[in-house]
Amino acid sequence: MASRVGITNGTSSPLNSSRFLSPSKNSSFQTQNGSNSNSASLMTQNKTVLVTGGAGYIGSHTVLQLLLGGFKTVIVDNLDNSSEVAVRRVKELAAEFGKNLNFHKVDLRDKAALEQIFSSTKFDAVIHFAGMKAVGESVQKPLLYYNNNLIGTITLLEVMAAHGCKKLVFSSSATVYGWPKEVPCTEEFPLSAANPYGRTKLTIEEICRDVNRADPDWKIMLLRYFNPVGAHPSGYIGEDPHGIPNNLMPFIQQVAVGRRPALTVFGNDYKTVDGTGVRDYIHVVDLADGHIAALRKLEEADIGCDVYNLGTGKGTSVLEMVRAFEKASGKKIPLVKAGRRPGDAEIVYASTKKAERELKWKAKYGIDEMCRDQWNWASKNPYGYGSPDSTN
Numbered sequence: 262m263a264s265r266v267g268i269t270n271g272t273s274s275p276l277n278s279s280r281f282l283s284p285s286k287n288s289s290f291q292t293q294n295g296s297n298s299n300s301a302s303l304m305t306q307n308k309t310v311l312v313t314g315g316a317g318y319i320g321s322h323t324v325l326q327l328l329l330g331g332f333k334t335v336i337v338d339n340l341d342n343s344s345e346v347a348v349r350r351v352k353e354l355a356a357e358f359g360k361n362l363n364f365h366k367v368d369l370r371d372k373a374a375l376e377q378i379f380s381s382t383k384f385d386a387v388i389h390f391a392g393m394k395a396v397g398e399s400v401q402k403p404l405l406y407y408n409n410n411l412i413g414t415i416t417l418l419e420v421m422a423a424h425g426c427k428k429l430v431f432s433s434s435a436t437v438y439g440w441p442k443e444v445p446c447t448e449e450f451p452l453s454a455a456n457p458y459g460r461t462k463l464t465i466e467e468i469c470r471d472v473n474r475a476d477p478d479w480k481i482m483l484l485r486y487f488n489p490v491g492a493h494p495s496g497y498i499g500e501d502p503h504g505i506p507n508n509l510m511p512f513i514q515q516v517a518v519g520r521r522p523a524l525t526v527f528g529n530d531y532k533t534v535d536g537t538g539v540r541d542y543i544h545v546v547d548l549a550d551g552h553i554a555a556l557r558k559l560e561e562a563d564i565g566c567d568v569y570n571l572g573t574g575k576g577t578s579v580l581e582m583v584r585a586f587e588k589a590s591g592k593k594i595p596l597v598k599a600g601r602r603p604g605d606a607e608i609v610y611a612s613t614k615k616a617e618r619e620l621k622w623k624a625k626y627g628i629d630e631m632c633r634d635q636w637n638w639a640s641k642n643p644y645g646y647g648s649p650d651s652t653n
């Protein structure tokens with residue numbers, strides 16, 4: 262049964278400036294339409310988007326950009342790895358556009374609940390973030406990951422088809438490139454899966470291709486994210502992983518606020534600038550804007566099932582990232598050297614040409630801004646959306 266949770270503006274908002282109330286200056290939304298948050302474009306007027314996993318890290322930032330861009334937005338999230346506080350804060354950040362947001366605490370595998378949501382609202386498109394994403398956990402609990410990510414997606418696609426909604430943006434990952442033989446990674450590179458999490462991404466990509474082949478009315482954007490970091494510049498929403506963080510930036514952040522004593526650096530003998538692993542970090546607001554660009558692309562006639570990298574095209578080592586964070590925060594990050602993390606690739610960064618050319622989207626922020634905004638969020642919310650007493 263769908264439990265529709267009303268969201269109140271009950272908490273007092275720290276927002277006292279309109280600085281944060283419009284999409285970033287160069288957002289794809291603005292550059293392509295010349296419009297802004299106060300004049301939603303014709304393209305977005307009366308468009309309603311369902312966002313699965315919209316309470317999560319990337320989802321919450323994307324929902325905010327959608328609202329500011331004039332879309333009506335409905336979130337479906339089971340809050341397995343997120344908090345309703347994030348939804349409330351997005352609503353507050355969106356100011357007058359917050360009225361266009363609805364939230365349902367529903368698990369995607371609950372087909373009856375999903376049916377009910379689709380019966381009550383006509384969706385123009387779906388952005389599908391919902392899924393479990395911890396690589397290590399997926400190795401320990403493969404069936405949990407296959408059940409959640411695959412069955413959740415299949416259920417969603419079935420309900421979408423039954424209600425004639427055949428436009429989808431799916432969160433894939435650079436993990437599908439495995440250990441790339443060369444960089445930058447282009448969308449044509451061979452694909453592989455190093456763990457059950459990666460296999461769910463590969464499998465869902467294949468499912469989407471099959472669905473489009475069987476019924477060309479389906480238009481699907483597979484977006485392969487590189488390494489999303491940072492937070493909204495307000496410092497009001499950000500990443501709040503449950504448990505010990507797997508990823509570099511949330512770990513650095515928790516060291517900086519005193520929740521963990523030191524960062525363990527996995528590997529110092531890679532053939533990189535300083536021996537540590539290299540990744541393509543992308544500001545989460547840039548990533549969110551990439552979804553608006555993808556939605557826009559779905560409006561074009563000749564879309565089938567297409568794939569796009571969303572990254573910056575620049576590689577940064579672990580130590581370079583630590584130094585940038587130390588500069589942004591003024592905090593020293595103690596380091597502990599360790600061996601390579603099993604399954605880790607040496608260097609991964611994106612070719613961004615296809616997204617620039619076809620989505621007319623390009624990341625704007627560099628690692629200094631990513632670290633500045635990550636620290637702004639961390640210092641204002643050292644325990645994320647929770648309290649020091651929570652189990653994190």
Ligand code: NAD
Pocket residue numbers: 313314315316317318319320337338339340341342343344367368369370389390391392393394409413432433434435486487488489508
């Ligand atoms: P997140 O965990 O913050 O967000 C995922 C959201 O989905 C959470 O709010 C969770 O509660 C919800 N969810 C999970 N299973 C669900 C289910 N069965 N029904 C309803 N809701 C469910 O993760 P994120 O970092 O925002 O990632 C979003 C998507 O992007 C995921 O699919 C992830 O695999 C993918 N991705 C993330 C990264 C990254 O580094 N963050 C990189 C590449 C791809």
Ligand code: UDP
Pocket residue numbers: 488507508509510512524525526527528537538539540579602605
């Ligand atoms: N990393 C690290 N210590 C950590 C977490 C990550 O040294 O506690 C390194 C990791 O080995 C990799 C880089 O940071 O070289 C990015 O790791 P992350 O897990 O964030 O992204 P992914 O490897 O999935 O791209």
